[in-house]
Amino acid sequence: MTGDTTRPRIGVLAIQGNFAAHAEALTEAGAEAVEVRNPEELDGLDGLIIPGGESTTMLKFLERRRFFDALKEFVQARPTFGTCAGAILLAKEVRHPAQKSLGALDAVVERNAYGRQIDSSIETAPSSLPGDPLEMVFIRAPRIVEAGPGVEVLARRDGFPVLVRQGKLMAATFHPELSQDRRVHRQFVEMAREEKRK
Numbered sequence: 001m002t003g004d005t006t007r008p009r010i011g012v013l014a015i016q017g018n019f020a021a022h023a024e025a026l027t028e029a030g031a032e033a034v035e036v037r038n039p040e041e042l043d044g045l046d047g048l049i050i051p052g053g054e055s056t057t058m059l060k061f062l063e064r065r066r067f068f069d070a071l072k073e074f075v076q077a078r079p080t081f082g083t084c085a086g087a088i089l090l091a092k093e094v095r096h097p098a099q100k101s102l103g104a105l106d107a108v109v110e111r112n113a114y115g116r117q118i119d120s121s122i123e124t125a126p127s128s129l130p131g132d133p134l135e136m137v138f139i140r141a142p143r144i145v146e147a148g149p150g151v152e153v154l155a156r157r158d159g160f161p162v163l164v165r166q167g168k169l170m171a172a173t174f175h176p177e178l179s180q181d182r183r184v185h186r187q188f189v190e191m192a193r194e195e196k197r198k
């Protein structure tokens with residue numbers, strides 16, 4: 001796909017967590033992936049992935065060097081996909097315990113919601129993406145306990161939303177980069193491509 005002018009340039013926040021697998025998934029899904037470690041590197045991106053990891057650790061890093069404010073501005077304006085800890089950072093409200101967030105996704109997220117016994121698991125559930133049910137890898141996953149009217153639910157687990165979209169934002173409480181299926185990343189690459197065409 002090299003030379004394709006519609007190949008969007010998508011950043012992956014690379015301060016902590018499993019950013020490398022996201023970069024690989026993005027490349028497979030037809031994007032150019034760029035690791036982002038400084039606020040200046042957000043310039044010129046058509047989209048951004050905030051990966052899973054540990055949201056508390058990411059927050060600490062972001063609060064240094066005015067990265068938090070730059071990111072807050074970015075997620076209001078351009079396509080952003082938060083997975084697991086990234087979804088926690090995007091949410092309007094975080095519980096269990098409460099913590100600061102970017103406040104962009106109209107949802108209430110509860111951290112580490114599945115308890116110790118079943119904190120990590122692989123599930124398969126239907127989604128509104130075309131094709132077969134989706135494999136979902138959950139690792140100390142949060143739960144979206146409330147979602148506003150503007151939030152479209154693309155997949156659920158036990159009745160709770162696990163993949164959602166709100167305009168230019170997408171969030172997953174699982175780790176799509178750890179499955180072979182690239183439908184979730186392709187969906188986000190498509191959102192970034194639309195942004196690039198503007």
Ligand SMILES: NC(=O)CC[C@H](N)C(=O)O
Nearest residue numbers: 052053054055084085140
């Ligand atoms: N896999 C993950 O991203 C886990 C998220 C982590 N439990 C947090 O609260 O940030």
